[in-house]
Amino acid sequence: MNKKLLSIIIPTLNEEKSLSNLLRSINKQVGVRFEIIVADNNSKDSTRQIASSYDAKVVSGGPPSQARNNGALAARGDTLLFLDADVILPAPDFLKKNLSEFKRHKFDMATCAFCPMSEKIIDRLFHQVANFYIRKVNLLLPHAPGFCIFIRKKVHDRIDGFDEDLKLAEDHDYAKRAGKVAKLGFLKSYPILVSVRRFKRDGHFNVAAKYILCEMHMILKGPVRSDIFKYRFGYSE
Numbered sequence: 001m002n003k004k005l006l007s008i009i010i011p012t013l014n015e016e017k018s019l020s021n022l023l024r025s026i027n028k029q030v031g032v033r034f035e036i037i038v039a040d041n042n043s044k045d046s047t048r049q050i051a052s053s054y055d056a057k058v059v060s061g062g063p064p065s066q067a068r069n070n071g072a073l074a075a076r077g078d079t080l081l082f083l084d085a086d087v088i089l090p091a092p093d094f095l096k097k098n099l100s101e102f103k104r105h106k107f108d109m110a111t112c113a114f115c116p117m118s119e120k121i122i123d124r125l126f127h128q129v130a131n132f133y134i135r136k137v138n139l140l141l142p143h144a145p146g147f148c149i150f151i152r153k154k155v156h157d158r159i160d161g162f163d164e165d166l167k168l169a170e171d172h173d174y175a176k177r178a179g180k181v182a183k184l185g186f187l188k189s190y191p192i193l194v195s196v197r198r199f200k201r202d203g204h205f206n207v208a209a210k211y212i213l214c215e216m217h218m219i220l221k222g223p224v225r226s227d228i229f230k231y232r233f234g235y236s237e
Contacts, residue, residue: 008081013040022088038071072157081150087147098189109151110150116193144175156178
């Protein structure tokens with residue numbers, strides 16, 4: 001395991017429209033040694049070719065939990081960074097500053113704030129509320145959105161990775177289990193830019209309602225193991 005290498009893991013399914021933007025932002029990063037692992041779920045478009053063109057290692061994926069776990073198995077670094085294909089790193093020193101903060105505070109797992117790739121007030125409001133909630137409840141109910149999770153590989157291995165039986169909020173379950181054995185944190189150096197495509201497709205209040213109900217399910221009944229919320233991996237217009 002390489003202590004100076006960051007392993008960036010990206011689950012994909014038909015992400016040719018977004019993946020290039022992310023990989024381009026990663027390749028602009030300075031001051032950090034990294035490898036890119038794309039865990040692809042048999043994409044039918046040019047996702048795999050795009051990943052290879054940016055010198056990413058392509059491995060077999062699956063649903064998000066399985067893809068992240070497969071990526072982690074192929075990782076050579078002692079620190080992992082899980083990203084979604086539709087995010088963008090906003091500045092060339094995003095990795096350098098966030099990773100430095102991660103190590104300086106001796107975090108074992110951390111996430112950061114997130115900003116929408118949108119100027120619309122409603123998009124910014126929804127994301128501000130989500131950021132506020134995650135930071136306020138983190139001590140009692142750890143959250144780490146799957147689109148940006150830094151974690152030490154030894155902690156990932158110790159908690160047996162993501163639970164592949166979960167249908168939704170597998171990332172928050174992951175954070176909850178990690179919080180029992182490791183030091184969690186919230187990075188302040190840089191936020192990450194996230195897509196609003198799900199809001200455009202499903203509607204702001206439909207998306208919000210689904211995640212509020214999911215949160216209540218996790219608090220009252222535990223992890224979401226049935227497909228009651230009809231979550232589908234990947235994106236189509």
